[in-house]
Amino acid sequence: MSNSLDSYLVLSGLLFAIGSFGFLARRNAISMLMSIELMLNAVNLAIVAFGSFVEPLRANSSVIALIVMAVAAGEATVGLAIVIAIYRNRRTPLVDEYDAMRQ
Amino acid sequence: MGLRSLILLAFGLAVAGAPPGLVVVLNILGFRGVSWDDVAFVLFAEIMLIAGLLVVTMRDIIKCGLAMIVCFGALAGIYVVVGAPLVAGAQVLVYIGAISVLILFAIMLTQDKVAPTRLVFQTQALPAAIAALVLAVVIGLTVTATDWGAVAIRIESATKDVARALFNSYVLPLEVVSVLLLAAVIGGIFLARHEEGGPP
Numbered sequence: 275m276s277n278s279l280d281s282y283l284v285l286s287g288l289l290f291a292i293g294s295f296g297f298l299a300r301r302n303a304i305s306m307l308m309s310i311e312l313m314l315n316a317v318n319l320a321i322v323a324f325g326s327f328v329e330p331l332r333a334n335s336s337v338i339a340l341i342v343m344a345v346a347a348g349e350a351t352v353g354l355a356i357v358i359a360i361y362r363n364r365r366t367p368l369v370d371e372y373d374a375m376r377q
Numbered sequence: 378m379g380l381r382s383l384i385l386l387a388f389g390l391a392v393a394g395a396p397p398g399l400v401v402v403l404n405i406l407g408f409r410g411v412s413w414d415d416v417a418f419v420l421f422a423e424i425m426l427i428a429g430l431l432v433v434t435m436r437d438i439i440k441c442g443l444a445m446i447v448c449f450g451a452l453a454g455i456y457v458v459v460g461a462p463l464v465a466g467a468q469v470l471v472y473i474g475a476i477s478v479l480i481l482f483a484i485m486l487t488q489d490k491v492a493p494t495r496l497v498f499q500t501q502a503l504p505a506a507i508a509a510l511v512l513a514v515v516i517g518l519t520v521t522a523t524d525w526g527a528v529a530i531r532i533e534s535a536t537k538d539v540a541r542a543l544f545n546s547y548v549l550p551l552e553v554v555s556v557l558l559l560a561a562v563i564g565g566i567f568l569a570r571h572e573e574g575g576p577p
Contacts, residue, residue, distance in 0.1 A: 275411070276415045279527040284521065288513055289426065291510070292432075292433055295508075299506065300499070301499050304484055307483075308480060324525070326460045326461065326533075327527035332538065333541065334542055337542050339467075344471075345554065347561075351479065351561045352568070354483040354565070355569040365489075367488060
């Protein structure tokens with residue numbers, strides 16, 4: 275089981291689906307950011323699994339996974355800063371109350 | 378804690394412990410193709426999936442953040458099983474050490490007292506759940522039906538090879554990422570800072 279690429283990819287797909295559900299369904303902006311982190315982790319798992327099972331990708335996949343982690347850290351920083359800036363103006367973390375551009 | 382919640386807890390633990398326990402028993406009985414790596418994989422995978430589900434469904438968002446730490450830790454274990462120890466170490470340092478702490482601080486800065494008592498999900502939660510299920514099924518069917526040219530046994534990626542690739546052929550992306558991180562740090566400070574005379 276731990277020696278087949280398919281099990282890792284299915285696991286990664288499940289985690290990605292969980293993250294996408296959270297992103298679509300949660301009301302809280304920070305919950306949505308956490309769901310994005312889950313999805314990024316799922317993709318990272320797929321990349322690393324490919325690297326372990328496909329010979330030409332061996333060291334490259336770890337490098338790509340590390341770069342994805344760095345980009346995810348930058349994304350989390352800017353995303354949370356935006357959420358905090360919006361919270362300072364609107365006094366709520368719930369995204370369905372951010373309706374200033376709809377009125 | 379009442380009797381009812383104890384029974385629920387025991388039931389949940391029994392259900393959650395069944396697949397890893399089954400694999401352990403298969404391993405001890407000596408079935409072909411079942412090893413301790415499989416036990417570790419099933420255990421970590423289950424912890425990761427349950428923690429991920431808790432992240433997207435729990436009401437109290439600070440508990441969601443803590444469950445996310447558990448999810449990332451289990452994923453680091455899976456990285457060790459799959460044979461990428463350097464990525465596992467970076468996962469612990471970056472995700473558990475940095476991003477989770479950042480998210481927990483942001484939660485503490487933005488939540489008020491009444492937030493946990495309000496609705497957790499938006500009105501389109503049911504379509505979202507259906508879409509996520511369809512997505513999971515499609516991904517599962519696709520990855521199992523495709524021939525990826527995978528080898529039969531996984532290969533450990535040595536840290537030395539990773540370092541060689543990182544600082545030879547990937548040195549330009551590395552520098553670009555460092556500039557990107559600097560820009561993200563400056564942008565984060567700029568976005569979140571207090572303005573003089575503005576609202577607190």
